[in-house]
Amino acid sequence: MTQHDRLLIIDFGSQVTQLIARRLRELNVYCEIHPYQKVTDTFLEEFAPKAIIFSGGPDSVMREGSPRPPKRAYEMGVPILGICYGQQVMMHDLGGKVEAGEHATAEFGRAWVTPADGPRPDFLAGWFMDGSGREQVWMSHGDHVSEIAPGFQVLGTSPGAPFAITADLERRFYAVQFHPEVHHTPHGKTLYENFIRDAGFTGDWTMASYRDEAIRLIREQVGDKKVICGLSGGVDSSVAAVLIHEAIGDQLTCVFVDHGLLRLNEAEEVVTMFRDHYNIPLIHADESELFLGELDGVSDPEEKRKTIGRLFIDVFQKYASEIEGAEFLAQGTLYPDVIESVSFSGGPSVTIKSHHNVGGLPEKMGLKLVEPLRELFKDEVRALGHELGLPASFIGRHPFPGPGLAIRCPGEITREKLEILRKADAVYIDQIRKHGLYDEIWQAFVAILPVRTVGVMGDGRTYDYACALRAVTSVDGMTADYYPFSHDFLGETATRIINEVRGINRVTYDVTSKPPGTIEWE
Numbered sequence: 001m002t003q004h005d006r007l008l009i010i011d012f013g014s015q016v017t018q019l020i021a022r023r024l025r026e027l028n029v030y031c032e033i034h035p036y037q038k039v040t041d042t043f044l045e046e047f048a049p050k051a052i053i054f055s056g057g058p059d060s061v062m063r064e065g066s067p068r069p070p071k072r073a074y075e076m077g078v079p080i081l082g083i084c085y086g087q088q089v090m091m092h093d094l095g096g097k098v099e100a101g102e103h104a105t106a107e108f109g110r111a112w113v114t115p116a117d118g119p120r121p122d123f124l125a126g127w128f129m130d131g132s133g134r135e136q137v138w139m140s141h142g143d144h145v146s147e148i149a150p151g152f153q154v155l156g157t158s159p160g161a162p163f164a165i166t167a168d169l170e171r172r173f174y175a176v177q178f179h180p181e182v183h184h185t186p187h188g189k190t191l192y193e194n195f196i197r198d199a200g201f202t203g204d205w206t207m208a209s210y211r212d213e214a215i216r217l218i219r220e221q222v223g224d225k226k227v228i229c230g231l232s233g234g235v236d237s238s239v240a241a242v243l244i245h246e247a248i249g250d251q252l253t254c255v256f257v258d259h260g261l262l263r264l265n266e267a268e269e270v271v272t273m274f275r276d277h278y279n280i281p282l283i284h285a286d287e288s289e290l291f292l293g294e295l296d297g298v299s300d301p302e303e304k305r306k307t308i309g310r311l312f313i314d315v316f317q318k319y320a321s322e323i324e325g326a327e328f329l330a331q332g333t334l335y336p337d338v339i340e341s342v343s344f345s346g347g348p349s350v351t352i353k354s355h356h357n358v359g360g361l362p363e364k365m366g367l368k369l370v371e372p373l374r375e376l377f378k379d380e381v382r383a384l385g386h387e388l389g390l391p392a393s394f395i396g397r398h399p400f401p402g403p404g405l406a407i408r409c410p411g412e413i414t415r416e417k418l419e420i421l422r423k424a425d426a427v428y429i430d431q432i433r434k435h436g437l438y439d440e441i442w443q444a445f446v447a448i449l450p451v452r453t454v455g456v457m458g459d460g461r462t463y464d465y466a467c468a469l470r471a472v473t474s475v476d477g478m479t480a481d482y483y484p485f486s487h488d489f490l491g492e493t494a495t496r497i498i499n500e501v502r503g504i505n506r507v508t509y510d511v512t513s514k515p516p517g518t519i520e521w522e
């Protein structure tokens, strides 16, 4: 068990509970999320939290059998923060009233909270400071509190939630109707900061501690069994592999499937780094013939993705079955992969693109999953990679999609086009690095277009491919803006590509943001 101060998040099923953990990690607070069903009196005693947070959730406290924390939570003498459903639960349990959405003003999305009259407690430190006298918050509730519990007072209200912020200052119980953990509550983090300060946390939790804890958990989960890890060469699977290797050494074998759709020199770089530098047992599965053969004549984006996904599973399975006694499959799944793969509304979500990397592999192979990065966001994975001593140049690499260059080659994929694309991409990235722009950009790449255009070079006519340059800024890949390169940069890059890459005679720049565009072209 760790010696850090511990905060317990009781999860009532909100889609954004992990974001609470994220905000707390940013404040160097150690926390664990546990589903409400698991949190019993005994659990609470053993966990010994220094503070507790009740998450939001989709249920209604008026429904019989709806989720509750154990009564003991209120009796431990530790501060509690209730969020959304967590607020309603707290009010309901402590003698207040909650009303159903039909009689209330349901609120979804942006709302504005104003402070109640009277002295402002420390919980509101840093709020309502910008002259407007109000704070933007993000609401998502049908039911609302209609009467606060005895001992509580109102600290803030919004048009649809007269009890937007409430507190029992004596017992240090705080409850808010909105979600302070999401970006749309711009100063939400301040409330967490105030809450944990009140609870006496010293902020002693760091990425180094995360690493130690993750290693402990991996050892506990895996025991003396063997683990297989699919290595893509991307940051996520690489960090997962190095972390797991630190935890269990040669019980780990990595399988690197080379589908022939990687960038220039990428396969060699990955193999050298992991096999030679890290000494991690690595199978280099060069299956480019198979993949490119099956993709021959395929031009539909979803068919490409599905073909690659299917072959990937087959190939992976073939190599993995050679590793005797493997019981676990490691994946570099990140938190956004987890939230993106469930629908926010609880209803069926629309498939924009089939991602092949969080597929049905484990079930098919009868393997259990090890996902040590499941709670982390991209920037946290990078920080962890840094902690593990991965080279900075590697950690800072732009994301690269599982289907690789296949989805940057609209229309039919040919070896000739892939060769041209690799060279053009290398020149483009070189340009970006030379101009010191690489780290400002979330992702940059070239797409080779399925059209040839006429040009003139020297005294001759050319009839070659056109390509599009793409560069975007983004926080998480879910939304993105195109990068505003200077015209000088674009002009110089176009000239270099046309001069250095045979097969391209025209360069365009893609100025579409996401939405409406996606980052990749397919």
Ligand code: XMP
Pocket: 353, 354, 355, 356, 357, 399, 400, 401, 402, 403, 443, 477, 478, 514, 517, 518, 519, 520, 521, 522
């Ligand atoms: P889109 O194109 O959907 O991409 O805006 C968002 C981010 O996800 C990456 N991407 C993928 N990553 N497997 C992956 O591992 C995939 O199938 C896949 N498709 C898109 C994309 O590069 C961008 O960073």
